[in-house]
Amino acid sequence: AVVGGGAGGTASAFFLRQLYGTDVQIDMYEPSNVLCGRVATVEVAGRMYEAGASMLHPSNRYAKGILSKFGLKEATRPNVLISFYNGENYTFRSSEWKIVTLFRLLWTFGYDLIRLYWFERSFLNLFDKIYSEHKHGHSFRNMSDFMYTLGQDTFINATKISACQLYADQGFGSNFINMMLNGGLLANYGQTCEVTGFVGAVSMAGIQPGLWSVRGGNKLLCSKLYENSSAHWIKEEVTKVSLTSGGQFAVRTSTNESNFLWLSIVIYSLYDHVIITTPINKDTSKLDVSGACSTYCPSDDNDQRRYRKTVATFVKGKLNSTKFQCESPTCPVILGTSNATYFRTIGFHYPVDFNESTGDTIESGIYKVFSDESLTKEQIDDLFDKHDSVDEVVWLAYPKYSAPENLTSFVLNEAGLYYTSPIESAASAMEMSLISARNAALLSFNDWYAVSEPVNNAKRNAPTEL
Numbered sequence: 001a002v003v004g005g006g007a008g009g010t011a012s013a014f015f016l017r018q019l020y021g022t023d024v025q026i027d028m029y030e031p032s033n034v035l036c037g038r039v040a041t042v043e044v045a046g047r048m049y050e051a052g053a054s055m056l057h058p059s060n061r062y063a064k065g066i067l068s069k070f071g072l073k074e075a076t077r078p079n080v081l082i083s084f085y086n087g088e089n090y091t092f093r094s095s096e097w098k099i100v101t102l103f104r105l106l107w108t109f110g111y112d113l114i115r116l117y118w119f120e121r122s123f124l125n126l127f128d129k130i131y132s133e134h135k136h137g138h139s140f141r142n143m144s145d146f147m148y149t150l151g152q153d154t155f156i157n158a159t160k161i162s163a164c165q166l167y168a169d170q171g172f173g174s175n176f177i178n179m180m181l182n183g184g185l186l187a188n189y190g191q192t193c194e195v196t197g198f199v200g201a202v203s204m205a206g207i208q209p210g211l212w213s214v215r216g217g218n219k220l221l222c223s224k225l226y227e228n229s230s231a232h233w234i235k236e237e238v239t240k241v242s243l244t245s246g247g248q249f250a251v252r253t254s255t256n257e258s259n260f261l262w263l264s265i266v267i268y269s270l271y272d273h274v275i276i277t278t279p280i281n282k283d284t285s286k287l288d289v290s291g292a293c294s295t296y297c298p299s300d301d302n303d304q305r306r307y308r309k310t311v312a313t314f315v316k317g318k319l320n321s322t323k324f325q326c327e328s329p330t331c332p333v334i335l336g337t338s339n340a341t342y343f344r345t346i347g348f349h350y351p352v353d354f355n356e357s358t359g360d361t362i363e364s365g366i367y368k369v370f371s372d373e374s375l376t377k378e379q380i381d382d383l384f385d386k387h388d389s390v391d392e393v394v395w396l397a398y399p400k401y402s403a404p405e406n407l408t409s410f411v412l413n414e415a416g417l418y419y420t421s422p423i424e425s426a427a428s429a430m431e432m433s434l435i436s437a438r439n440a441a442l443l444s445f446n447d448w449y450a451v452s453e454p455v456n457n458a459k460r461n462a463p464t465e466l
């Protein structure tokens with residue numbers, strides 16, 4: 001069984017099917033009517049816009065693989081320009097003229113731009129190893145092994161110190177740390193550089209050129225994964241997983257419990273292996289695995305990963321041109337660089353199905369404002385000269401990060417209970433969920449055939465590609 005129908009859940013179901021073939025039954029538990037969890041769209045003024053995880057990186061091979069395997073297309077969008085705003089003034093402003101922007105970048109950040117290029121490139125090169133490890137059937141039982149195999153001490157160290165420290169140790173100056181690093185982190189994770197160095201590196205990758213998203217909405221990745229997994233979608237919320245004396249896992253949901261007179265009847269479904277893809281924590285889940293975990297129990301006090309509240313406000317209107325000194329609807333994305341701003345970012349967004357060839361114009365776009373708290377009417381009036389519609393989505397988007405992060409286990413019970421969320425201790429991003437799902441499916445497959453059949457069995461070497 002797979003618990004959860006988000007990116008991690010649908011990808012787990014798909015990868016399990018790829019590995020095991022058609023002769024296993026896969027049930028996917030997801031109570032919501034829509035798949036993809038934190039990768040969500042919202043309807044504003046009759047069009048759909050990304051409300052959650054919105055960007056993928058050109059090096060994200062699993063997402064790219066799903067895109068091409070299932071005939072999805074990349075959304076067309078113009079290159080995004082960014083400006084930094086400290087609550088009162090711009091500390092850096094992009095210009096429509098590339099040469100002017102380049103000059104200003106060099107003036108403000110100097111050699112740190114080159115340093116950033118090489119630093120991110122070396123991180124991404126190390127991280128890229130994950131794809132060949134998985135391709136060769138290697139799976140990781142815990143996050144320490146995962147991080148060590150990919151980036152040895154460099155990666156482990158990056159989870160133990162803050163991003164402020166990592167980037168300062170690498171020689172980055174205060175302009176870079178205060179604006180670029182903090183602005184990027186506020187935009188991507190709603191936090192400043194007190195998060196770990198690794199989160200900082202992923203966030204910096206998340207403001208590079210070439211980022212992409214899926215035409216029609218990123219959640220199409222999940223629908224395609226689910227459709228092609230031939231999993232049975234059970235629209236119920238799993239409340240408890242426990243290990244039976246027979247070595248199987250009993251999965252109980254909130255709906256299969258009923259009271260008959262004085263008798264409480266509870267129905268379980270039994271599974272050989274279970275992959276849990278929803279975070280087990282007080283903020284977001286009722287799931288109890290205390291009767292099933294033995295290798296590692298995520299409910300231990302040291303792993304109550306808390307999630308940060310993120311408010312996304314969608315405004316169809318005209319930005320305050322006096323405050324932001326920009327008349328065009330496509331002003332650069334404004335990144336707040338300090339906690340002095342009550343917003344984290346303001347950016348112009350196109351609908352997920354934006355298509356110029358079918359008559360879409362700039363007017364089909366809206367502004368998306370990220371903030372920690374709901375915006376007041378005064379704040380909206382301060383940001384916009386005029387507005388037709390205001391829609392708000394509140395969600396628990398990202399973990400609260402602080403250094404050092406605990407690197408915990410993907411295996412909750414050696415009998416076949418796996419957990420994908422520990423990857424979020426490195427960094428939360430769509431591709432990270434896909435990687436963790438692939439890892440969990442490989443763990444299940446490798447464990448099953450190591451236990452039940454001798455190695456070199458044809459199935460054991462089943463080819464899988466994405």
Ligand SMILES: CC(C)=CCC/C(C)=C/CC/C(C)=C/CSC[C@H](N)C(=O)O
Pocket residue numbers: 052053054055056057059060120123124127187188189201202203205206207211428429430431432
């Ligand atoms: C080790 C490094 C530097 C990167 C790993 C590759 C990776 C996962 C890149 C993702 C970059 C990206 C798009 C980051 C954006 S942050 C999360 C984002 N706001 C989201 O919600 O998905």
